[in-house]
Amino acid sequence: MAAALAIAPDRxxxxxxALRWAVARDVKLALRSxxxxxxxxxxxxxxxxxxxxxxxxxxxxxxxxxxxVLWVAALLASLLSLPRLFAADHADGTLEQIVLSPYPxxxxxxxxxxxxxxxxxxxxVIIAPLVGLQYALDEETLSVLAxxxxxxxxxxxxxxxxGAALTLGLRSSGSLLALLILPLYVPVLVFGAxxxxxxxxxxGASAHxxxxxxGLLIACVGAPFAAAAAVRIxxx
Amino acid sequence: MATSWFRYSSPxxxxxxxGRMIRWFAAAAALLAxxxLVIGLVVxxxxxxxxxxxxxxxxHVPAAWMSMFLYVVMAAWSAAALGxxxxxxxxMAQAIxxxxxxxxxxxxxxxxxxxxxxxxxxxxxxxxMTSELILxxxxxxxxxxxxxxxxxxxxxxxxxxxxxxxxxNVPIIYFSVYWWNTLHQGSSVSVTRAPSMAAIMLAxxxxxxxxxxxxxxxxxxxxxxxxIVERERGASWVAxxxxxxxx
Numbered sequence: 001m002a003a004a005l006a007i008a009p010d011r012x013x014x015x016x017x018a019l020r021w022a023v024a025r026d027v028k029l030a031l032r033s034x035x036x037x038x039x040x041x042x043x044x045x046x047x048x049x050x051x052x053x054x055x056x057x058x059x060x061x062x063x064x065x066x067x068x069v070l071w072v073a074a075l076l077a078s079l080l081s082l083p084r085l086f087a088a089d090h091a092d093g094t095l096e097q098i099v100l101s102p103y104p105x106x107x108x109x110x111x112x113x114x115x116x117x118x119x120x121x122x123x124x125v126i127i128a129p130l131v132g133l134q135y136a137l138d139e140e141t142l143s144v145l146a147x148x149x150x151x152x153x154x155x156x157x158x159x160x161x162x163g164a165a166l167t168l169g170l171r172s173s174g175s176l177l178a179l180l181i182l183p184l185y186v187p188v189l190v191f192g193a194x195x196x197x198x199x200x201x202x203x204g205a206s207a208h209x210x211x212x213x214x215g216l217l218i219a220c221v222g223a224p225f226a227a228a229a230a231v232r233i234x235x236x
Numbered sequence: 237m238a239t240s241w242f243r244y245s246s247p248x249x250x251x252x253x254x255g256r257m258i259r260w261f262a263a264a265a266a267l268l269a270x271x272x273l274v275i276g277l278v279v280x281x282x283x284x285x286x287x288x289x290x291x292x293x294x295x296h297v298p299a300a301w302m303s304m305f306l307y308v309v310m311a312a313w314s315a316a317a318l319g320x321x322x323x324x325x326x327x328m329a330q331a332i333x334x335x336x337x338x339x340x341x342x343x344x345x346x347x348x349x350x351x352x353x354x355x356x357x358x359x360x361x362x363x364x365m366t367s368e369l370i371l372x373x374x375x376x377x378x379x380x381x382x383x384x385x386x387x388x389x390x391x392x393x394x395x396x397x398x399x400x401x402x403x404x405n406v407p408i409i410y411f412s413v414y415w416w417n418t419l420h421q422g423s424s425v426s427v428t429r430a431p432s433m434a435a436i437m438l439a440x441x442x443x444x445x446x447x448x449x450x451x452x453x454x455x456x457x458x459x460x461x462x463x464i465v466e467r468e469r470g471a472s473w474v475a476x477x478x479x480x481x482x483x
Contacts, residue, residue, distance in 0.1 A: 162401055166394045170384045179380055180398060183373040184405050187412035194416060215408070226401055229318075233393040 018103035022111025023118070030084075030119040040081050041123050047073040048131045059136040065079040066135030067196035073131075074124050074149060075185050076194075078156040079178055081120040085112060085157075086231065090168050099235055109231060110145065110224040113161045121153030137200065144199035144209075151212045152192040156221035158216075159184050165230035187215060247324050247464045248473045254457040261454035268447035275440035283437075289353040294440050298448035300343035300364075303371060304406075306452060308337035310378075311403035314396035324460075326392035327467065328406050329399060330382060331460040335452050337375035344368055363414035370409050374402045388467055 011111035030037060051069045052062055089095040098108050128149050129142040137145070164217040195208035244250045276294035283290040310332040317326035347365060348358040359365065378395050385391035468474045475481070 159401075162397065166381060166398060167384070172384065176377075176380055176384050179373065180377040183370045183377065183409070184401065186370055187405070187408045188414045190412040218404075218408075221350075222404065226397055230394065231396050233397065234388055236390055236393070 003041055007167065015107040016102050018107040018113070019111040022098075023110045026112050026115030027118055030115065036084075037119055037123065038072060038075055040120055041127060043080060044073050044124055044127065045078040045131055046102060049134065050130075052134065061136045061213060063137055063200060064139050067141075067193045067200065068127055069135070070145060070196070071130055071152075071189055071193040074128065074153065075156065075182065077124060078120065078153065078185075079181060081116070082177060082181070083174065084120075085161055085164045086168055086234075087117050087164075090234070094170040094186060095168075095231065096235055099232060105228045106224050109161065109165075109228045113157050113224065113227065116161070117154050117157040121149075121157055124153055125149045137196075141196060141200045144205045145196045148192045148195040148209060150207070151209065151216055152188050153236045155188050155216050155219045156185060157217040159188075159225075161227040162223060162230055164229050165234055168231075168234040188212070191215065242279055245322055245324050247327070248471070249466055250324055251461055251464050251477075254461050258454050258457050258461075261450045261457065265447050265450035265454055268443055268450060272440055272444035272447050275436065275443060280436050280440050281434070286354050289350060291435075292350040293437070294348040294444045296343060296350055297441055298445040299339045299346065299380060300368065302448045302452055303336060303343050303368065304334050305338035306339060307371060307375070307399075307406065308403060310336060311399045314399040316394045318400070319393055323389075323392070323467070324464075326396065327460050327463045328456070329396065330392070331456045331463055333375055333378050333382070333395075334459070335455050337372060339448070339452070340368060340372040340375055344372065361417060363417040364412065366413045367406075367410045370413075371406065374406070378402070389440070 048069055051065060055061060055065065086095060089098065101108070125146055127185055129146050132142045132145050135146075160181055161186075163177050166180065167177045170176060190210045191212045195205040195212065198208055199205040244253055272294060276291055280291070282288055310329045313325045313329040313332065316322060317329060344365070347368075351360065352358050378398055381398055382395050385394060390440045465474055465477070465480065
């Protein structure tokens with residue numbers, strides 16, 4: 001698969017083409033199994049719809065728990081989709097070829113992370129405001145929710161990629177992944193849900209959103225390298 | 237002299253050194269713990285506001301300090317293991333994780349028993365308690381990852397990457413939880429200790445903290461010796477050890 005890259009291997013400036021190639025390939029593969037993507041989206045909707053049944057249909061309570069529920073459901077949906085990131089490529093040997101290819105592994109892994117976010121994070125950003133209507137959130141709060149998810153879900157994909165690579169091919173890797181990754185998701189949850197809550201109460205979400213953006217920048221700089229190292233370790 | 241620094245980075249030469257050191261650290265830990273408990277339980281006066289319940293501080297605070305400090309030490313050994321590709325560094329990181337998890341658990345547990353009489357609740361979503369709980373999850377995650385990987389060298393490196401990812405995250409987690417807490421909780425529960433702590437109480441706490449340090453060092457060295465024997469069981473120097481031959 002890596003041979004499909006039409007770039008001379010001796011060129012030093014290969015990071016961007018490699019990244020673009022990985023994004024295009026993974027998005028294409030994901031779009032060929034649309035049912036799987038739909039199931040993940042449905043998971044989000046179903047989980048978010050359970051909480052009113054478990055608590056109360058009263059509007060004042062729902063607006064109170066809504067931001068938290070919508071974010072926790074996003075964390076779980078992200079967690080559920082993480083094994084897709086590397087597992088299939090690991091099973092059929094493609095991942096080994098990707099590691100062996102002369103292109104920077106960080107760029108290839110980074111491309112896979114971007115594609116993972118486009119296919120799993122971005123749909124959540126679009127659908128979350130609709131689900132938020134069930135929680136009687138007003139328009140402004142819903143737009144902040146979508147914006148917070150737009151900044152926050154890439155962090156989930158970036159951090160999650162480290163865990164997905166570390167647990168490649170292990171027994172009970174699903175529950176192990178949850179134990180490894182969910183604690184690391186805590187700041188995203190706090191600032192993400194905090195932004196929506198701040199917008200709901202009229203405090204202003206800009207502080208939370210700025211911190212979420214700072215987190216995204218840190219994750220962008222660090223996580224691809226850690227994930228690439230973890231992929232190498234898994235294939236050693 | 238330059239070579240002597242690396243002499244003990246080999247498991248074969250570190251194993252007997254660790255064996256000699258354990259005795260001293262264990263003895264120091266026992267003596268300091270006795271001294272600290274005497275100061276804490278007998279010498280130190282009863283607190284005016286918290287009565288005798290405050291005496292949990294002599295276990296609680298050293299355990300909480302150790303829980304955070306050990307995570308940083310574990311991450312430092314992990315960085316050394318990844319950077320220099322040394323086996324002993326990774327073994328040290330592996331040996332630290334259970335003690336760190338134990339200290340975190342003790343800090344949470346004693347915190348709950350301290351909170352009950354003083355705040356009237358076992359658990360509050362205070363920033364320190366919440367981040368300590370997440371620290372426990374991080375320790376348990378590292379131990380679980382180690383157990384899930386059969387090949388020791390892969391486990392070493394995978395746990396090192398996870399520990400380093402965690403150490404970057406710990407301050408972020410702390411500040412996120414702290415800010416979240418100040419937004420939500422208000423001042424219903426204030427954990428900020430009175431700054432006017434009696435000198436004798438502080439002394440007892442510091443002696444107990446030293447005891448916790450020496451205990452941790454002794455236990456970690458003992459555990460790393462077991463890990464060395466387990467991992468190097470194919471090596472001839474392990475087969476010729478007295479304790480292995482007579483086992």
